[in-house]
Amino acid sequence: xxxxSLLRVDDLTVEFRTDQGVVRAVDGVSFDVERGETVCLVGxxxxxxxxxxxSITRVLREPPGEIRGxxxxxxxxxxxxxxxxxxxxxxxxxIAHVFQNPQDSLNPVYTVGWQLIEAVQLHxxxxxxxxxxxxxxxxxxxxxxxxxxRVDDYPHELSGGMKQRVAIAMALxxxxxxxxxxxxxxxxxxxxxxxxxxxxxxxxSEFGMGILLVTHDLGVVADVADRVVVLYQGRVMERxxxxxxxxxxxxxxxxxxxxxxxxxxxxxxxxATATDSASGPADSGANNSTxxxxxxxxxxxxxxxxxxxPYAVEACRRGxxxxxxxxxxxxxxxTPAEAATADGDPDREHAVSCVHFAPDGxxxxxxxxxxxxxxxxxxxxxxxxSEPQ
Amino acid sequence: MGLKxxxxxxVAWAGVVAFVILTVTFVLLEHAPxxxxxxxxxxxxxxxxxxxxxxxxxxxxxxxxxxxxERYLEYLGNLASGDWGWSDSRSQPVVTAILTALxxxxxxxxxxxxxxxxxxxxxxxxxxxxxxxxxxxxxxFVAFFGVSIPNFWFGIVLLLVFAVRLGWVPVLxxxxxxxTRPLSLANARQLALPVFVLATSAIASTMRYARAEAxxxxxAAFVKTARAKGASDWRIITRHVLRPTLxxxxxxxxxxxxxxxxxxxxxxxxxxxxxxxxxLSLDAIRRQDTxxxxxxxxxxxxxxxxxxxxxxxxxxxLDPRIDYGDx
Numbered sequence: 001x002x003x004x005s006l007l008r009v010d011d012l013t014v015e016f017r018t019d020q021g022v023v024r025a026v027d028g029v030s031f032d033v034e035r036g037e038t039v040c041l042v043g044x045x046x047x048x049x050x051x052x053x054x055s056i057t058r059v060l061r062e063p064p065g066e067i068r069g070x071x072x073x074x075x076x077x078x079x080x081x082x083x084x085x086x087x088x089x090x091x092x093x094x095i096a097h098v099f100q101n102p103q104d105s106l107n108p109v110y111t112v113g114w115q116l117i118e119a120v121q122l123h124x125x126x127x128x129x130x131x132x133x134x135x136x137x138x139x140x141x142x143x144x145x146x147x148x149x150r151v152d153d154y155p156h157e158l159s160g161g162m163k164q165r166v167a168i169a170m171a172l173x174x175x176x177x178x179x180x181x182x183x184x185x186x187x188x189x190x191x192x193x194x195x196x197x198x199x200x201x202x203x204x205s206e207f208g209m210g211i212l213l214v215t216h217d218l219g220v221v222a223d224v225a226d227r228v229v230v231l232y233q234g235r236v237m238e239r240x241x242x243x244x245x246x247x248x249x250x251x252x253x254x255x256x257x258x259x260x261x262x263x264x265x266x267x268x269x270x271x272a273t274a275t276d277s278a279s280g281p282a283d284s285g286a287n288n289s290t291x292x293x294x295x296x297x298x299x300x301x302x303x304x305x306x307x308x309x310p311y312a313v314e315a316c317r318r319g320x321x322x323x324x325x326x327x328x329x330x331x332x333x334x335t336p337a338e339a340a341t342a343d344g345d346p347d348r349e350h351a352v353s354c355v356h357f358a359p360d361g362x363x364x365x366x367x368x369x370x371x372x373x374x375x376x377x378x379x380x381x382x383x384x385x386s387e388p389q
Numbered sequence: 390m391g392l393k394x395x396x397x398x399x400v401a402w403a404g405v406v407a408f409v410i411l412t413v414t415f416v417l418l419e420h421a422p423x424x425x426x427x428x429x430x431x432x433x434x435x436x437x438x439x440x441x442x443x444x445x446x447x448x449x450x451x452x453x454x455x456x457x458x459e460r461y462l463e464y465l466g467n468l469a470s471g472d473w474g475w476s477d478s479r480s481q482p483v484v485t486a487i488l489t490a491l492x493x494x495x496x497x498x499x500x501x502x503x504x505x506x507x508x509x510x511x512x513x514x515x516x517x518x519x520x521x522x523x524x525x526x527x528x529x530f531v532a533f534f535g536v537s538i539p540n541f542w543f544g545i546v547l548l549l550v551f552a553v554r555l556g557w558v559p560v561l562x563x564x565x566x567x568x569t570r571p572l573s574l575a576n577a578r579q580l581a582l583p584v585f586v587l588a589t590s591a592i593a594s595t596m597r598y599a600r601a602e603a604x605x606x607x608x609a610a611f612v613k614t615a616r617a618k619g620a621s622d623w624r625i626i627t628r629h630v631l632r633p634t635l636x637x638x639x640x641x642x643x644x645x646x647x648x649x650x651x652x653x654x655x656x657x658x659x660x661x662x663x664x665x666x667x668x669l670s671l672d673a674i675r676r677q678d679t680x681x682x683x684x685x686x687x688x689x690x691x692x693x694x695x696x697x698x699x700x701x702x703x704x705x706x707l708d709p710r711i712d713y714g715d716x
Contacts, residue, residue, distance in 0.1 A: 059616045061608070063521075085621070092619030099617070104610035109632045109708050118628075119618045154709045170618065 004076050005032035006210045007056065007095075007178055012070035014051050014234075017063060025051045027234040027321075028070070033178065033210040038201075040221045040242075041214045042257070043231035050100075052231070053180045053214045057091045058084075075177065093123040096171035100183035102163035106155035112139070112166050113151035119173035138169040142199060161192035165199070172203060179204075182214040197224055218261050222246060230254050233304045235321055240350030250327045250352040252309045252366055303355065311365050315355045324351040325358055392705055403698045408465075410690050414683060415464055419457075424677040425477060473687075474680030478673065483684035486669060491688075494665030496567055496576075497583040497657070498649055504584065505591030506642060512592070513599025514626050514634070517607050528596065535593030541656035544586045548660070551582060558582055562662045583661045587653055591645050598641045602634040632707055639703045643696035647689060 014026035026048040033039045041049040054060040055067055056079065072079040074095065079087065091097075099105045107115060116135035120126065126134070132151070139147035142165040155163055164184060171179055181200065185193040201224060204211055215221060221228055225242040230251065238251040249255045303309070306316040327350040356365045426447055433443030448454050452463070467473070473483040512532075516525045552560040558578050567576050606612060607630060615629045654667035670685035672678075704711045 054613075057617065059613055088619045088621055090619070091617055097614070097617035099610055099614060101610055105614045107611040107615070107629055107633075108710055109636075111709075118615075118620070122619045156710050167614065170614070174619070 005073075006035045006037075006075060007033040007212065008071075008073040009052070009056065010071045010073070012052060012055060012072065013068045014048070014055050014060070014065060015068050016065050024068075025065070025234050026055065029229075029231065029234070029236050030070075031229045031236065031239060033212050035177070035210050036204065036208045037226045038204065038211040038213055038224050039227045039229060040225040041212065041229050041231060042216065042218065042221055044216055044257075046233075047231040048234035049214045049216075049231050050182050051234075053097075053182045053212060056180060056212075057095050057097070058087055059091070059097060089123075092119060092171075092176070093174040094176055095178045095180060096174060096176035098164070098167050098171050098179065098181040098184045101187045102160050102167055103187065105167050106163055108155055111152050111154055112158070116151070116166070116170055116173060119170045123174045134173070135169075138172055139166070141172070141203075142166070142169045143195070144169075161188055161196065164188060164192075164196055168196070168199065168203070172207070175207065176209055178210045178212065180212045180214070183216070184213070185220060186215070186217065193220070194223075200224065218257060230257070235304060236324065236353060237305065238350075238352040238354075239324070240327070240352075244327070244350040248327075248350075250350070250357060250363065250366065251305075251354050252311050253305050254352075255366070256308075256310075303353075311356060313355070313365075315361075322353045322355050322358065324353050325361075326350070327352050327357055327363070395705070396702060399698055399701055403694045407691070407694050410694075411465065411468060411687075412461075414686070415461055418679065418683065421679060423679065425679075468687075473684045476673070476678055476681040476684075478676040478678040478681065483680050486681060487666065487684055487688065490664060490666045490669040492571075493564065493567060493663050494654060494658070494667065496571060497580050497587065497663065497665075498654065500580070501584045501587035501591065502646055502649060505588045505595055505645065508588070509592040509595025510599045510631070510634075510638065513596040513601075514603050514630065516596070516600045517603035517630075518622065518626060520604065520607075528600075531589075532593040532596045535589040535591075536597075538589070539656075540586055540590055540653050541660050543589070544582065544657060544660040547582050547586065562664075564664050583657050583663065587649055587657055590653065591649060595638070595641065595645060598638055599634060602637055603630050606630045606633055636704060636708045636711075639700045639707070643693075643700045646696060647693055 009032065010030045012026055012029045013024065016023045016025050029048070029052055031039065031041075041052060043049045051060060051065065055065075056072055056074075058067070058079075060067070067080065070080075074090070077090075079090065082090065106112070113132060113135050116138060117128065117131040120131040120134050121128075124131075136147045136151050139151060144150050144162060144165055150158070150162075155166070158166065164187075168184070171181075179200075184200070185196050188196060197220060200211065200213075203209075211224075213220070213224065221242065227240065228242050228245040229239040230237045230245070230253065232253050238245065238249070238254045245254060246258065249258055302317040302319065302321070303312070304321050306312040309316065354366065355361050357363050426444060429443050429447045430440040434440040445454075453460070471484055473487075475481075476483050476486050479486050512528050516528045519525050548560060551557045558581055562579055563575075566573070566579070570576055612625055612629055615625050620629070654665060655671055656667075657663070658665045658667040659671065666685055666688060670682065673681035673685060
């Protein structure tokens with residue numbers, strides 16, 4: 001069991017029942033998180049990253065949500081087979097959550113101290129006095145000034161940044177092994193953001209816990225991530241080491257995401273088109289994951305990113321969504337990632353879900369060195385005719 | 390400043406409101422036709438005496454002479470000192486009549502209000518947590534049934550079924566039994582139907598409001614936080630959702646209470662033959678016993694004033710964001 005990951009999510013599939021039909025919000029997502037490691041789930045709104053984070057301990061609202069398939073193993077334990085009561089013992093104690101909006105994540109009618117004491121007492125059999133002492137200690141540790149008097153404040157008496165610190169303190173109260181932080185800094189202004197991120201890193205090095213950070217902010221990712229999982233429409237587009245993702249992004253979607261960072265404005269010829277296509281249809285259509293029961297044959301065929309992809313070719317329209325292919329260091333030879341078990345853990349390698357990285361594909365189409373031949377051969381499906389010339 | 394100061398001022402305001410109501414009643418009384426006076430005058434005229442002299446004698450006997458402001462002050466003074474006048478129809482002081490009738494009313498209103506509050510909130514919260522399930526639909530059906538069905542009709546039907554047909558409960562309310570052995574099983578049996586009838590209608594409205602309010606919080610981020618902390622569903626409902634839900638609900642509870650006392654009690658007491666406040670008030674109106682009508686009207690007025698006071702104080706206690714500092 002020494003090789004066992006702290007958290008291992010395999011082929012997770014989550015659907016939502018809506019009035020318009022069943023929406024598959026998460027479709028076969030796999031990744032893992034080690035102790036002391038920060039893994040970032042990245043994607044635009046509606047990519048399913050929050051749903052993944054909430055499915056792990058099933059804090060997801062069911063219904064309308066429903067986990068349809070896959071496994072979630074935490075420290076060797078199958079979380080999906082646990083009862084609600086057993087999960088309750090895991091939540092807060094071993095796996096803690098911090099949610100996006102600190103304005104709403106604290107109960108407005110109880111003091112900060114009451115909520116912290118609750119978090120302590122839910123998992124530790126300690127007296128109220130002892131729990132209160134710990135609550136004050138946690139407030140102090142997350143950098144709240146004058147914690148002994150702040151503990152009796154109500155949430156509305158604190159600023160947003162302070163509230164998020166309280167939420168983090170509450171998450172730490174159970175001394176968790178894994179912290180799932182869902183956009184913990186999005187609602188905060190920039191200076192507070194960096195302090196909260198710094199706090200998370202500090203706590204991580206102190207407690208040695210794994211962090212699953214859900215975010216759309218690539219600046220945050222660059223700051224804290226060890227590894228990155230890029231999601232689009234509920235599917236893993238690309239995953240790998242943070243350096244691999246940022247230095248050699250393989251998937252066209254990842255590339256367009258990176259290009260959309262202000263100031264990173266791409267020197268590449270295709271960058272402008274990629275950014276356009278990323279921001280254009282993104283607003284209208286991208287947050288609608290595939291409706292599986294309506295016109296599914298047309299919709300679900302091929303790569304789910306093909307309509308926005310500047311490198312789409314005929315092959316992208318065929319079959320299902322491409323599996324994850326291993327991205328080799330040199331950028332030419334590729335093998336299916338799932339098969340590459342030789343060096344132990346396929347999930348830890350740089351892998352991408354794109355036909356151009358298939359064993360018979362040509363990564364240079366995306367990397368942009370040999371665009372001409374391939375792109376024009378089957379490239380009439382790219383959104384912009386003037387694109388890679 | 391703060392809550393104490395607010396409380397003090399709020400209590401003072403309640404006093405002002407009561408004073409205004411009493412003044413309005415005085416003015417109305419002043420202009421109300423006096424059946425007693427009319428009869429005295431008629432009798433005097435019929436037996437050949439002066440109707441005017443009889444009226445004057447009547448006014449003197451009833452303390453109705455003297456300037457208006459003097460009588461007004463006396464009226465206020467008497468009300469404050471518990472002298473609410475003389476009931477002609479019952480030949481006893483109004484306060485005595487009310488105090489005699491009040492326990493009968495309380496016997497069924499207290500259980501009905503408690504039952505409807507606890508069950509109404511409980512079912513409402515359960516429905517909110519199990520929205521769109523079969524049990525939610527069932528609870529909603531019961532609620533609409535309770536709201537829609539007229540109390541008096543429901544009471545009569547229940548009497549026909551359970552008292553006349555099945556004989557499980559007595560048809561007639563035994564006031565003697567209720568007075569001497571209020572905690573006996575026999576008394577509980579004769580109170581079962583009135584409590585049930587009143588509670589069904591009150592449960593229904595409380596339940597609908599509780600469900601709507603709780604639904605707002607069931608999806609709230611802080612409930613998700615509580616779940617992520619490892620709190621059980623029971624704890625989430627009773628600790629995290631109940632309290633914010635109670636803030637708007639406390640308003641409705643006071644309204645419900647008034648509804649029970651003001652209107653439902655008339656019908657229920659008539660149908661079940663309970664000699665409570667509702668019947669007392671109804672009889673007083675029928676017999677034009679002005680003093681008694683006034684007395685029985687003031688009871689719900691005070692309930693309203695005190696209820697609103699308690700409700701305002703409850704807001705501040707339930708929700709710390711409601712700040713009374715600068716008001």
